Amino acid sequence: xxxxxxxxxxxxxxxxxxxxxxxxxxxxxxxxxxxxxxxxxxxxxxxxxxxxxxxxxxxxxxxxxxxxxxxxxxxxxxxxxxxxxxxxxxxxxxxxxxxxxxxxxxxxxxxxxxxxxxxxxxxxxxxxxxxxxxxxxxxxxxxxxxxxxxxxxxxxxxxxxxxxxxxxxxxxxxxx
Amino acid sequence: xxxxxxxxxxxxxxxxxxxxxxxxxxxxxxxxxxxxxxxxxxxxxxxxxxxxxxxxxxxxxxxxxxxxxxxxxxxxxxxxxxxxxxxxxxxxxxxxxxxxxxxxxxxxxxxxxxxxxxxxxxxxxxxxxxxxxxxxxxxxxxxxxxxxxxxxxxxxxxxxxxxxxxxxxxxxxxxxxxxxxxxxxxxxxxxxxxxxxxxxxxxxxxxxxxxxxxxxxxxxxxxxxxxxxxxxxxxxxxxxxxxxxxxxxxxxxxxxxxxxxxxxxxxxxxxxxxxxxxxx
Numbered sequence: 001x002x003x004x005x006x007x008x009x010x011x012x013x014x015x016x017x018x019x020x021x022x023x024x025x026x027x028x029x030x031x032x033x034x035x036x037x038x039x040x041x042x043x044x045x046x047x048x049x050x051x052x053x054x055x056x057x058x059x060x061x062x063x064x065x066x067x068x069x070x071x072x073x074x075x076x077x078x079x080x081x082x083x084x085x086x087x088x089x090x091x092x093x094x095x096x097x098x099x100x101x102x103x104x105x106x107x108x109x110x111x112x113x114x115x116x117x118x119x120x121x122x123x124x125x126x127x128x129x130x131x132x133x134x135x136x137x138x139x140x141x142x143x144x145x146x147x148x149x150x151x152x153x154x155x156x157x158x159x160x161x162x163x164x165x166x167x168x169x170x171x172x173x174x175x176x
Numbered sequence: 177x178x179x180x181x182x183x184x185x186x187x188x189x190x191x192x193x194x195x196x197x198x199x200x201x202x203x204x205x206x207x208x209x210x211x212x213x214x215x216x217x218x219x220x221x222x223x224x225x226x227x228x229x230x231x232x233x234x235x236x237x238x239x240x241x242x243x244x245x246x247x248x249x250x251x252x253x254x255x256x257x258x259x260x261x262x263x264x265x266x267x268x269x270x271x272x273x274x275x276x277x278x279x280x281x282x283x284x285x286x287x288x289x290x291x292x293x294x295x296x297x298x299x300x301x302x303x304x305x306x307x308x309x310x311x312x313x314x315x316x317x318x319x320x321x322x323x324x325x326x327x328x329x330x331x332x333x334x335x336x337x338x339x340x341x342x343x344x345x346x347x348x349x350x351x352x353x354x355x356x357x358x359x360x361x362x363x364x365x366x367x368x369x370x371x372x373x374x375x376x377x378x379x380x381x382x383x384x385x386x387x388x389x390x391x392x393x394x395x396x397x398x399x400x401x402x403x404x405x406x407x408x409x410x411x412x413x414x415x416x417x418x419x420x421x422x423x424x425x426x427x428x429x430x431x432x433x434x435x436x437x438x439x440x441x442x443x444x445x446x447x448x449x450x451x452x453x454x455x456x
Binding site: 020035062063064065066067068074075076077079080082102103104122124125126127128129130132133146147148149160162172173175176 | 231282284418
């Protein structure tokens, strides 16, 4: 089913999504990948607050190429989500609304998605130029020193994704 | 003897880095066209269409094809009658990579140490493979490698008794394990023979061979054709979301090896299989 949804997603939206749904997201999301996740978890381990409030938000596993003058962002496709599996259940249990990446996840992540009524979307890997056209604004909001791995707040318009793990724990890759 | 100014090497590599990250080579474009015609899954067709649209946008608007503009892998064949002047070769190569990645708005994806992990902020150093060949020319092959697919690559220390069936089973196993992670449709580079490190380097070199050109060794050519068919029967499909097109090519390189072994490596590359060659 094709759906047009506002990001961040409501809990009702998450509950209604099913694997294979083709979704166009409009609104805001955050980027974070390996180094930002490591730092966020270290921050939590020290008992400190995260630099952004992730409750209900979507995290896009992505590190862009630099923007040319006059553009919001460079190439901006998904990175392999599995590298964030070690960290994702903790963030989901803290209220993270959902994730966008590509590739397989562990059972622990799938369980955390079900437990928290969340969702895992895939964007098309290797289509970074095309996907960048759906991003209208980008602002570094934390960890600037990490360069491409900094946390960015993105504004997106009809950003195309596919539901791979839904809130019932079904997995699109497993059906193939 | 011929003198080659290292400034020319730097300038050439700078230009190659920018070109290869924005414009996929004609062999890869043709392979994607053929894949689009072959694919039957509706979602698969849609994804392949997006990949083609992506290539047009990348070229016309100078946005890298993929945000992972890779770690720069360079194969440099140096004629033995060449004398480099005006610096040292390794510095000249890395300066070319630095300028290419900084001037070309390419992503800096290299960290200075595998454990401490500080970004070098200019994508250096490159991984450089040197070889000395007859003559007085310098041939540079640049293949920036993204790590979504690099992480799914493998080395197998097979035994002679495993034979060609062992090679086939290992290729299929690596591709299955990679699944959606390696951004299919993929190109599969295979190196068989040599030693532990030799087969890995050959598997990387195999990815730089033009897609559609087969090995000149008859049994290796047959292996390439059979493996492509078998991989495409796995049903992984574009984006790993199901379909007939999982791989665009299987390129196999071989080398003599030891009586006791049959090392082999499978280096997987995504559909953004970037390779570019220049002669200086």
